[in-house]
Amino acid sequence: MGNYREFIKDKKRIVIKIGSSSLMHEKTGRLDLLKIEKLVRILIDIKNSGKDVVLVSSGKLQYCSQPSVHNLKTELT
Numbered sequence: 001m002g003n004y005r006e007f008i009k010d011k012k013r014i015v016i017k018i019g020s021s022s023l024m025h026e027k028t029g030r031l032d033l034l035k036i037e038k039l040v041r042i043l044i045d046i047k048n049s050g051k052d053v054v055l056v057s058s059g060k061l062q063y064c065s066q067p068s069v070h071n072l073k074t075e076l077t
Helices: 004-008 033-048 060-064 067-076
Strands: 013-018 052-057
Touching: 013 033, 033 052
Parallel strands: 013 052
Antiparallel strands: none
16 A cells, blocks of 8 residues: 555545554653644544544553543543
């Protein structure tokens, strides 16, 4: 699949699977907010192009193991 843009241009829904390790900071092992921000911007661009976007990750265990992130989630809900 040489040109993925051509492959997905007519699709209505895009499913993106990302491993939790891809969202972690290489040195600290904590969530890398810059990586997450870049991912969110890409997902928003896809959504703004008229496509449904589904993000799949198995990061629940790593996510919950960080108290500061858990507190942030509580504050946002």
